[in-house]
Amino acid sequence: MARVLLTGGAGYIASHTAVALTERGHAVFLLDNFCNSARDVPERLRRLTGRTFAVIEADVRDAVAVSAALAAFPVDAVIHFAALKAVGESETNPLLYYDYNIIGTIRLLEAMQARDVHRIVFSSSATVYGQPDVSPIQENAPTRVQNIYGRTKLVMEDLCADLARTGVLKAVANLRYFNPAGAHPSAMIGETPTGVPNNLMPYMTQVATGERPYLNVFGNDYETPDGTGVRDYIHVMDLAEAHALALEHILDNDGALTVNLGTGTGISVLEMVRAFESATGRKIPLNFAPRRPGDVASYYADPSLAAQKFGWKANRDVNDMCRDAWRWQAKRAGINDV
Numbered sequence: 001m002a003r004v005l006l007t008g009g010a011g012y013i014a015s016h017t018a019v020a021l022t023e024r025g026h027a028v029f030l031l032d033n034f035c036n037s038a039r040d041v042p043e044r045l046r047r048l049t050g051r052t053f054a055v056i057e058a059d060v061r062d063a064v065a066v067s068a069a070l071a072a073f074p075v076d077a078v079i080h081f082a083a084l085k086a087v088g089e090s091e092t093n094p095l096l097y098y099d100y101n102i103i104g105t106i107r108l109l110e111a112m113q114a115r116d117v118h119r120i121v122f123s124s125s126a127t128v129y130g131q132p133d134v135s136p137i138q139e140n141a142p143t144r145v146q147n148i149y150g151r152t153k154l155v156m157e158d159l160c161a162d163l164a165r166t167g168v169l170k171a172v173a174n175l176r177y178f179n180p181a182g183a184h185p186s187a188m189i190g191e192t193p194t195g196v197p198n199n200l201m202p203y204m205t206q207v208a209t210g211e212r213p214y215l216n217v218f219g220n221d222y223e224t225p226d227g228t229g230v231r232d233y234i235h236v237m238d239l240a241e242a243h244a245l246a247l248e249h250i251l252d253n254d255g256a257l258t259v260n261l262g263t264g265t266g267i268s269v270l271e272m273v274r275a276f277e278s279a280t281g282r283k284i285p286l287n288f289a290p291r292r293p294g295d296v297a298s299y300y301a302d303p304s305l306a307a308q309k310f311g312w313k314a315n316r317d318v319n320d321m322c323r324d325a326w327r328w329q330a331k332r333a334g335i336n337d338v
């Protein structure tokens with residue numbers, strides 16, 4: 001059993017990870033400034049798991065507050081989720097992203113060093129690959145960041161790897177997520193995007209509830225089987241379980257590791273829409289729009305390194321993602337026939 005701090009602990013991926021860690025017997029402690037999450041998440045987690053989670057309201061950029069939190073709740077490792085994640089916003093407000101993501105990570109690492117915590121799992125993103133030459137993408141593919149958000153993720157990865165190389169950290173796992181989707185099957189926790197969702201699944205669920213009139217499909221002339229963009233969607237509970245296994249790996253193994261977390265299967269936008277319609281019985285009106293600049297035709301992971309290093313593979317498919325995302329969104333929208 002390990003004691004672990006989740007920064008950004010009330011967020012979408014962290015809250016699901018808290019469930020997976022608890023199921024594996026770990027003691028979890030949440031730190032969040034609630035800039036992009038609801039304050040009732042810890043209470044939802046308590047009802048879901050039957051366990052009460054210690055929660056500290058603090059900003060990771062505040063090394064004194066994080067250090068005090070680590071003194072109050074000594075941990076074996078940190079899983080660092082706290083970050084801003086909207087690609088568009090990162091281009092209009094780059095300093096904000098450097099501040100939250102890079103300065104925030106430095107302050108956290110300082111606090112960890114002060115409290116003798118030397119192991120970290122870090123939330124990175126497949127966005128660091130930019131336009132890949134081929135899919136499936138392996139971890140040694142070139143990194144070609146295309147926006148400030150991606151840049152901050154790559155800098156944070158390098159920061160953690162440098163600290164592992166120089167002995168400040170003992171172990172690091174940089175986890176490159178592909179496209180997280182879905183929710184816990186209980187519909188007690190899920191994704192709560194603020195404003196217009198950037199990602200396909202939350203947008204589609206809001207179309208299904210009637211909150212939005214149609215789904216924009218950006219580009220249907222890509223060189224893919226049906227012309228629409230292909231991505232590697234991964235169920236958030238598979239992702240959560242990967243964090244638990246990565247944590248257990250870095251507790252026993254020193255050094256720096258960078259791994260992809262995806263299913264290894266590419267799904268097109270139209271395939272996802274069809275899966276959603278059949279899993280939920282709801283029709284999704286479509287609006288075909290031009291390609292968005294910077295969008296890639298197709299990318300999906302080679303997830304074999306995660307299997308080899310810590311025995312992880314995705315167990316859930318797009319139907320599970322659609323069903324669980326819909327249960328969560330329908331419940332929030334007060335729709336009961338799910």
Ligand SMILES: NC(=O)c1ccc[n+]([C@@H]2O[C@H](COP(=O)([O-])OP(=O)(O)OC[C@H]3O[C@@H](n4cnc5c(N)ncnc54)[C@H](O)[C@@H]3O)[C@@H](O)[C@H]2O)c1
Nearest residue numbers: 008011012013033034035036037059060081082083123125
């Ligand atoms: N969701 C995705 O599609 C995706 C894909 C790849 C990588 N990631 C990365 O995974 C991590 C988690 O993403 P998510 O989708 O769960 O996002 P999220 O916004 O739901 O969660 C992030 C949490 O961090 C908190 N937070 C942000 N800045 C903070 C700060 N300075 N101090 C304390 N708390 C702070 C927010 O309030 C929120 O609860 C992020 O680092 C994100 O960049 C997400």
